[in-house]
Amino acid sequence: MIHFPTQAEDLSPEWLTELLQAQGLLNSETVISVTHRTIGTGKLGSNVVLDITYSGNTNSAPKSLVGKFSARDEQTRAMAGLQGAYYAEVSFYERFAQHTPMRLPKIYFSGVSDDKLQFLLLMEDLSSYRAGSNLVGESRPHAEMALDQAAKLAASFYGSDSILNTDFVVHAARDDGGAFGQALLIEYWPKFLERFGSGLSAEAIAFGDYYVPRHAQFVSGREAPYTLAHCDFRCENMLFGETEMVTVDWQTPSVAGPLTDCAYFLGGSVDTEDRRRWERDLIAHYHQQLRHNGLDISAADCWEQYRRESMHGLMIMILGACFSQPDERGDKMFSTMIKRHLQQCLDLNATEFLHD
Structure with missing residues (x-):
């Protein structure tokens, strides 16, 4: 050393x-x-x-x-x-x-x-750049900057064996099919609701209740080819300059799908009403960026993967809140983001990708 x-x-x-x-x-x-x-x-x-x-x-x-x-x-x-x-x-x-x-x-x-x-x-030193805020939600130009960068990452490692043979990249589907994460969610979802449930709609809570015991389905059902994802691709892990965005905080690189980071960003880092207005255009933009960077999937497949990957943010929010020390700003962030992620799942009918 x-x-x-x-x-x-x-x-x-x-x-x-x-x-x-x-x-x-x-x-x-x-x-x-x-x-x-x-x-x-x-x-x-x-x-x-x-x-x-x-x-x-x-x-x-x-x-x-x-x-x-x-x-x-x-x-x-x-x-x-x-x-x-x-x-x-x-x-x-x-x-x-x-x-x-x-x-x-x-x-x-x-x-x-x-x-x-x-x-x-x-x-x-990029301290002159502005970090995003998940309490506010990002603008459309910043969203496009972020998705441009996510597309570069997804295309770079799509189908690459290099990400499968490391000791630092998480690959839950290979390791246990998501079983450990599901066990933690079953244990901590009720505790999460004790802290944050009052701010959630009945529909959102019902979706969470349905998802938690089926988390392993989401993890194991992701189809190859895989790629490398940041997996906490939210605006507070980004630094925005006037003409570029820089991604930082690479502590959770994971094997995932090419739409994982994209869906997580739009679900948690964009205000819900803005997401609803922009997401069709932004996913079309992201699809073009994937193709520009050499990853050729169909527009229809891109949209379906986006819908499915809307569920990626749920475990991060639930366990992230339960495993961190409570503080006023952190609690506001988790409360804001879980509302957005659950509503994204509802809007996109993500239950279609799970089964009883």
Whole structure:
């Protein structure tokens, strides 16, 4: 294992000098100071902007970087580490990022400890970009940006064996057919309703009641060819510039379908009324982007897969809320998103893909 600092205050000018010199970004110059400031609201990690001062003028070395560290809270860090979240994110950047034209942050350093409880990513500073908010919902131009990027990812790994032979990409259909997730949903759905049920319609709750004991059908019924999906492709894991969108937080890369990320984004990151108005046009746009990137499926198949994948967000919302510490903003986000995802399933008649 390469030694690396595990929190921002441990990142020394000497360590960063050695790193940048090894990459050919510094010659005789050295880093003389590094200051940091926290950004974002990440639960599983700590994100900081690192402002860097050099001993001389340099045009090749970055004036600032974003550092992503493991969570400071010991319990959260242990949970994320044991789930493989830190290892998965580092592995994605090291092994898969170069194989897709999807816009991703440039990585200057990536490392994870042998016990997978500590990690560090040093990335290009995109703190001037705006992160999305799932409490609000995204605009149509931002939705198109997001779907353009999702199409690039889906097309890059469609039918590729590379995603099937790794130890960091989740493949629930192969591992247990979704049985473990279903068992957790059966246990935690009633607890979720105790916290969030008052904000749901009777129809939404009925859909959840029907879906939960059939989650394994959804997982195991997804047909090959598969592709790689981000699987938490929501606007708060995106950074929007004026002309581009950058996807971050790669802690749950999974084997899924080419419409998984698309359906999840439209279901949870777009206001329900906007989704209803835009989704036919946006799925047609997404279909064109898939074809542009070399993935040729029919428009009809694209729409049917979108309908089916509307159910992807349910387990993420239900278990995500139950396994995280309650806080006001987090609870608002889970409440908002589960309403949207369940309504998407109802609007698209997703029960058609399940059976008694």
